[in-house]
Amino acid sequence: MITEPIEEFWENMLSRDANKIKAAYSSLSKEEKLHVLSHLRIMRSESGWHNEQRISAEAALEVILHINDD
Numbered sequence: 004m005i006t007e008p009i010e011e012f013w014e015n016m017l018s019r020d021a022n023k024i025k026a027a028y029s030s031l032s033k034e035e036k037l038h039v040l041s042h043l044r045i046m047r048s049e050s051g052w053h054n055e056q057r058i059s060a061e062a063a064l065e066v067i068l069h070i071n072d073d
Contacts, residue, residue: 012027012030016028016039016063017056017059017060017063018059019059019062021066024063024066024067025066028066028067029070040064043060043063043067044060047061
């Protein structure tokens, strides 16, 4: 469950800092993780997002996909 302000959560998630991304992602419930993954994939692939946002979303996905999430 997200316990930090949503702005701070997304700032960390899109920071390109692996430690911040892991910490933000680990604070989520399983359902929230699915929503965040979906949103990051949308940011990475759909039009309307700034190139820097796409790069940050891709970086977050790379970190997340390497987390051993049981």
